[in-house]
Every structure is written in C-alpha cells, then in structure tokens.
Amino acid sequence: METLLSTENLVEKPATIASLRAGITSGSVKATDLAEMYYARITAHNPLLNVYLSLTKEQALETAAAIDAAAAKGDALPPLAGIPMGIKDVLVMQGAPATAGSAILKGYEPPYDATSVAKLKAAGAVLLGKINCDEFAMGSSNENSAYGPVRNPVDTERVPGGSSGGSAAAVAANLAVATLGTDTGGSIRQPASFCGVVGVLPTYGRVSRYGLIAFASSLDRVGPFAGNVRDAAQILGVIAGADDRDPTSSGLPVPDYAAESDKDVKGLKIGIPAEYFADGLDPEVRAAIESGIDKLRAAGCEIKPISLKHTRYAIPVYYLVATAEASANLARFDGVRYGHRSPKATNLSSMYRLSREEGFGPEVKRRILLGTYALSAGYYDAYYKKAQQVRRILAEEFLTAFGEVDAIVTPTAPTAAFKLGEKTDDPLAMYLADIYTVTASLAGICGVTVPCGTTSTGLPVGMQVLGPHFGEGTAFRVARAVEAAQAK
C-alpha cells in the first residue's frame, strides 16, 4: 500500500500516475498545485536542459482547476486526471506554437489538435507545453533542433538521444510525469535508453498519426515516455485506437495494457538475436543487457538464441525509405500556407526555393536531397525499389521469428549516451546510433525500452523488448519483469 502523497513531499522523484491520481481523487494533492510545482521545476531547470520550447500554462491551469473542482464534488475522474505531461513539438496542439524543431515553422500556431493530444486532453491530462526535438524528427542526438540542443539530465555534457530527446529528458529530469514522442527509426526508444526512462514504440497503426507533422509516413509512430512501465502502458491505452482521420490506424480493440503489464512472465519464450550482440556493441552495454537477460531467465522465461540474419541491411534500407518519404512529405513547406516565406523572393519559384533554403537546417536538406535522388528517374529501381524489397525480407524475418518466440530482447542502442558534438560532423556515424531500432520500424512491430542497469560511469543502458504486431501486452509484461528485477 503506497502512502498517500501530499503536494509537499512530491519534489524530486516523480510519483506514479496511479499514486498521483489517488492523491488528486482524495484531495490530498491539488492538480493546480501539482501543475504549479512542475512549472517551478521547469523555470529552474529549463535554461540549462532546453527541454521545453513553449509553455501552455494558462490552458494547463484551467484544466487542473476543472479537475480539482470535479474531485471536490466527488465526480468520477478520467484516467489521467491532473497528470502533468509534455508533448513533442512535432505533434500539433491548439493554443501552442508547433515548430517541429524547425525554423521554417517558427511562429506557426496550429488550428487543431493531433488525435493523440486530443485523447490526452479528454483523459484529463494537464499539458504543460511543447518539447524540443530534432528538426522534423530527423536526428539521433537532438542536436539538429533549430532551437538548440537538449542536454541529457543524467550528464549534461552528453546528448539525450534523438529525435525525441526533449521528451526523454523531460521525464528523466521530472519536468513532466510523462510525455509523448514520435519514433520513425528509433526516436522514442534510443533517447529513452540514453536518459534512463521507459519509451514505447506502438505497432504501426495502433496510435493515430493525425496531427503528427509527417516525416516518413509508412514508419512514423506516436508513443509515450514515462518513468515506469505501468505508466507508459496506461498512457498507450489512452492514445491508442481507430481514428477515421488516419486511414492506416487500426480498428483492433485496445486491451488494458496496464493490466497486461501486471501479468507474470513465467513460461514466456524470449528470443535473443545473435546479430544484435555482434561487433560494435559497447562491452559495458552488452554486460548490462546480458545481466538483464539472466534476470528474465530467473523469472521463469525460456531464453532462446535466434538469428535475424539480414539485420545489417536495415540501416541502408531505412535511410532510403525514410528519406524518400521525407522528400515527398516535406514538399508541403513551400512558404504558401504557413510558416516561413523568404522576404527575398521575387517570383513564385524563388519563393519556394528561398523559403526552403532559409527555413530548413542541414540534416533536413541532406535527407531531402538523398530521398529526391533515390526517387529520381534512373535511380528509382536501384535504390527505392530495392530498399522496399529488402524491407519485406527484414519484416518477414521478424514474422518468422515471432512464430517461435513471444518477444525478442536486444540492447536498445549500441552505446550509452555520447558527448555533445561527438558525431555532428559525420552523418553516417550518427545514423549507426539507430542500428538496433530501425528494423522494428521497418517491420511495423512494437517495442518497449526499459532501463537495464548502467555503465561504470553511471550512464543508463536501455533494453529493447520487441513484440509482434499488436503484441504490446507481452512487450510490457517482459519490460515490467526487467524493471522489477532492477529494483531488487
């Protein structure tokens, strides 16, 4: 039985959603005080960490006051009543600017809510503000933001990972109880791993993409970050589900993920793919993950070595497919309807070209050029079509593996968080930070990353638990077992 929280004792360590909600329901915690406390923490820590790009204090306090009033009347409260959360700035939210970390969208105030944001609002969440990320979610270190890099709260000389670096750092520094991020090639899982928090890659189609500023539409996912597995599971349950504004969203029923995460892992078959433990894996990361696997064995899981032999082709496939889709998606930023228009333009054509040249950062231009090249006449078959064919090989390899195992466990990233500036001059080295995450993105399967020990210098290591399509319940169970074993 958890002791009842009061607003006073809730300072450094984030509480669970369940305990906060219990406090708010009983009146021992006021949602308004809680929101004010988080804003005070943001005021104190944001100048260094650079997590929040904009704050929505008026809206947040209004929501919090409504929750407090409902609690005082004894009304039944919605599932995330009064929970302070932050939103990655590639998701649109009314009443707040949406920059996508890009100068091209500076000053843009979207006139609608992303479906995932609308669902959080309907669930009573108190949305504190919009959170920094790599420009258009393109990056693995959060150093590509036009608004400056985010620092990793665990070691402020290091990157928080990317592209949802701000969303991971916000939870790690307790500047939000939980956040939303997006993941196209690892952008939730890798920063969660670097910052020592839980991050969820839902199955493609599980969460609506409506209102997500598109990067690569066949890969983009929206998912939660939280301080513990159960909270993440609960938030996924709120944001998941069909949406007729996203035709790729799934109508499959949404299970009670938190209840699924409570189930025992005894008897589950866990696959360990040899290719994810090969050259390039930092020895300390390997040791931490192997110790996590031992704990799963001790909890009654059957550990089974497997092979995913085409894994090494995943980065090449990913960077062709994702950039091709990005080059098409980012054509919409043309200075006509919203965002930056070059004052130097003299005619329509120069308006397009100058607005884009001035508005996009170097990594975004690099990816647009690569994608345009891969789609251009004479190269389409050699690059784009070839990549799509290998994408099927990679995806089917996972389907075959999941015929034999319930979940697959790997390191989330080959190293712990690297230093700011360490990889900024070498795009290819930066791309390899996603080596363990992109394959699941291409296949559309789900995954959860959970903290699994640290390096000798105290940097967090994340374990990636992959599940089959719509197998989030199992991934949460396994992640929960790893989390419980760490706490012992």
Place this chain on the structure above:
Amino acid sequence: MSANVTIEEVERVAELANLDLEPDEKPRMQRDLNAILEYVAQLNELDTAGIEPMAQVSDLLDLGSAADAGHGAALRVDRQRPSLDRARVMEEAPETDGAFFKTPKVIER
C-alpha cells in the same frame, strides 16, 4: 548502384527538391551523399528478384476480418463533416486576402 554523385547532380537534385543551396553547401552535400550512397550499396549483395516491394505495413499483415477496421485496407464512410475554419487557417498564412493564399507572381510578362 555504386554512385559517384557529381556537383552537377547535387545541383540537379536540389532543383528537383526546390532547394537553393548556398555555394558552400554543395561540396558538403556531395561528400555526404557519396558516403551514404556508398554505404547503402551493400544492398546489392542481396538477390531480390521476384520480391514484392513493401510500401506499407498493411502489405505484410494478413488481417482477416480486421481489414474492415482500418489498416488502410478499407475506406472510411463518405460523409460530410466540418473542415477547419477558414478565417483561423488564414491567420497562419504569410500573405492572404482573407479568402485565398497570396503568392508572388506566377507568370512574369
């Protein structure tokens, strides 16, 4: 697919993408594109003859009856519903007359 992208090709691709690269950006983009394309060339090791390209995750899944419930496999009901408020949308436009987006001249005489 072994590539050696020239500066002229960088310029051509930039034009296709409606990007006006600064002169100092071009050699950097050329260097990076060549490095990345050299890396992706390892896909040539795989024989992919007869493999259907995978464009969407729904291409992969045998969803049975769930196909009716989304996954891009079924169209939504065609019914009228409100769109965004025009006045609010136009507030975000760099230049507008209230009803339309305005741009510089398309055809110059």
